[in-house]
Amino acid sequence: MTTVHVVVPEGVADPSRPSGGNTYGRRVCAALDARGWSVVVHEAPGQWPHANPAAHLALGRTLAQLSDDALVLLDGLVASSVPHVLAPEQRRLRQVVVVHLPLGVSVGGGMAAGSPEAGRTPAETPGVTPGEAVRRADEGAVLRGARAVIATSAWTAQWLRTAYALEHGSVHLVPPGADSAPLAGASRSGERLICVGALTAIKGHDVLVEALALDADLDWSCRLVGSPRIEPVFVEALHARARAAGVDHRLEFTGPVAPERMSAVYADADLLLVPSRMETFGMAAIEALARGIPVLGSAVGGLPEAVGESPSGDRPGLLTPPGNPALLAQELRRWLSEADLRRQLRAAARGRSATIGDWSATADRLARVLTGVSR
Numbered sequence: 179m180t181t182v183h184v185v186v187p188e189g190v191a192d193p194s195r196p197s198g199g200n201t202y203g204r205r206v207c208a209a210l211d212a213r214g215w216s217v218v219v220h221e222a223p224g225q226w227p228h229a230n231p232a233a234h235l236a237l238g239r240t241l242a243q244l245s246d247d248a249l250v251l252l253d254g255l256v257a258s259s260v261p262h263v264l265a266p267e268q269r270r271l272r273q274v275v276v277v278h279l280p281l282g283v284s285v286g287g288g289m290a291a292g293s294p295e296a297g298r299t300p301a302e303t304p305g306v307t308p309g310e311a312v313r314r315a316d317e318g319a320v321l322r323g324a325r326a327v328i329a330t331s332a333w334t335a336q337w338l339r340t341a342y343a344l345e346h347g348s349v350h351l352v353p354p355g356a357d358s359a360p361l362a363g364a365s366r367s368g369e370r371l372i373c374v375g376a377l378t379a380i381k382g383h384d385v386l387v388e389a390l391a392l393d394a395d396l397d398w399s400c401r402l403v404g405s406p407r408i409e410p411v412f413v414e415a416l417h418a419r420a421r422a423a424g425v426d427h428r429l430e431f432t433g434p435v436a437p438e439r440m441s442a443v444y445a446d447a448d449l450l451l452v453p454s455r456m457e458t459f460g461m462a463a464i465e466a467l468a469r470g471i472p473v474l475g476s477a478v479g480g481l482p483e484a485v486g487e488s489p490s491g492d493r494p495g496l497l498t499p500p501g502n503p504a505l506l507a508q509e510l511r512r513w514l515s516e517a518d519l520r521r522q523l524r525a526a527a528r529g530r531s532a533t534i535g536d537w538s539a540t541a542d543r544l545a546r547v548l549t550g551v552s553r
Contacts, residue, residue, distance in 0.1 A: 180216065180549070180552055181216040181218060181248070182210065182215055182216070182218070182251055182548055182552075183218045183249065183250045184203070184217060184220065184251045184253075185220045185240070185241075185250060185252045185256055186200075186219060186221055186222065186256070187200075187221070187222060187253060187255050188226075190203050190219075191204060197376065198459070199278040199279075201354070202276070202354050202461075202540075203253060205355070206537070209537055209538060209541030210548075215545070220240050222236070222237050222240070222256045224236070226259070227256070227281060229260075234263050237256065238263045241267045241271065246270050247270070248271050249548060250273050252273060252274070252275050252276070253276055254277035254280075254317075255279075257273075257275045257320050258313075258317040258321070259281065259316055259317070260316070261316050261320045261323070264320055264323065272325050273323070273325055274324060274325055275320060275321060277321070277328065277330070277338060278334075279334075279458050280458070281313045281314070282310060282317065282341055283456060283458070283479070314341060314342075318341065321338065321342050321344060322342060322344065326547050326550070327344060328352050328547065329349055329352070330459050331351070331353060331483055331484070332480070333459070334458045334479075334480060352540060352547065354461050354464070354537075354540055355464075355535050355537035355538070355540040356461075356464045356465050356467075357468070357536060357537065359444070360445075360469070361470035361528060362446075363445065364470075367448075367514070368520045369396075369398045369399060370398075370448040371399065371400040371449050371451055372401045372449070372451065372466075373401070373404075373451040373453070374404060374440075374443075374462040375404045377402065377404050377406045377431075378408050379409060379455070380454060380456050381404070381453070381455075382453035382454045382500065382501070383402065384415070384416055385455075385503045386400075386451055386506070388419070388423075389503040389506035389507035389510060391419075391424075393507050393514065398428065398510075399428050399430070400428065400429050400430070400451070401432060401447070402430065402432065403432045403433075403435050404433075405434045406431065417431075440465070444465065444469050444471060447471055449471065449472055449474055449513060450462060450466035450471055450472070450473045451473075452481060453475065453476060454476050454478065454500065455501055456479055457476065457478060457479045457480060457481040457484075459479075459484050460475070460484035461484075463475065463481060463495075467484075467486075467495075467531055468531050469531065470528040472494050472495045472513075473494065473495035473527075474496045474497075474498075474509055474510060475495065475496075476497065476498060476500035476501075477497035477498060478499075478500040481497070486530055486533065488527075488528075488529030488533070489533065490529060492522070492526035494523060494526035494527035496509045496513065
């Protein structure tokens with residue numbers, strides 16, 4: 179039996195703090211355990227990636243207590259900002275880092291929400307701020323010292339190779355999966371809209387509200403599923419904008435929804451909206467597509483990859499430039515007004531659903547990487 183120590187942010191199982199990274203961590207741990215691996219989970223206390231020195235010391239003590247040659251899978255949210263903690267253990271431990279969102283392209287990593295640089299590869303970026311340069315230097319040192327790097331999308335894998343001069347063979351693509359589910363029942367009008375993700379600037383909910391206001395003359399309702407606790411000032415402004423536009427009564431802010439209840443939420447949706455300013459993949463997109471629900475989102479980062487194509491080559495959704503409410507509203511108006519378009523996108527989404535791998539496939543890929551590192 180192979181043992182893997184998994185280091186994740188504190189609260190990974192907290193139902194009030196769902197995220198793609200937390201879901202990924204929980205699901206791969208459960209899948210590895212089912213395959214006979216001994217999985218030891220260590221929750222790192224602190225507000226990662228901005229944890230304080232006490233949290234750094236606690237992480238260092240956790241790693242120091244592991245036996246020589248121990249296999250350690252670290253969530254990049256914890257690992258990428260603390261090369262001074264990981265470097266002393268890199269020769270002794272077999273460190274593998276999972277990167278969901280590189281710090282160099284995240285709001286948390288110093289990139290302003292709505293920045294024209296968001297989502298660009300390093301080669302496309304004319305300059306970086308001093309703070310961002312430090313964060314990239316830290317993350318690069320961590321990833322170059324790891325035995326392997328796991329990227330959850332091809333876009334992220336390429337970004338990491340380019341940004342940090344990583345060898346091609348050291349970065350492994352292990353995308354998330356989606357549970358098989360019955361196809362959602364589509365309404366005739368397509369007016370039941372849904373947006374899934376924490377209410378934050380990077381997720382673009384302000385862009386969404388502006389777009390919905392431009393389409394206020396059409397019939398629609400929109401359910402926003404996600405935590406309001408991360409950026410409360412942003413959320414307050416979001417509610418104020420919705421009230422000012424006269425669309426607040428057509429929005430339902432559900433707060434976070436437990437994973438076991440999300441199937442019922444998707445079953446009552448016609449179209450998933452992903453107005454993000456940055457997405458390195460887009461787990462909500464594949465969860466919706468697995469149920470035959472088309473996607474209207476931003477052409478940014480790895481989201482086009484997640485949306486993908488049906489076996490016939492048709493895209494099961496519509497993509498617009500990030501941060502542009504007018505274009506988002508234009509494409510949403512097409513969806514709500516054109517029955518033929520809805521039929522085409524729904525057919526493509528049903529075709530795409532058959533091509534989405536499940537979490538078992540994700541675990542198989544990850545197990546192969548970890549087995550190679552543990553030899």
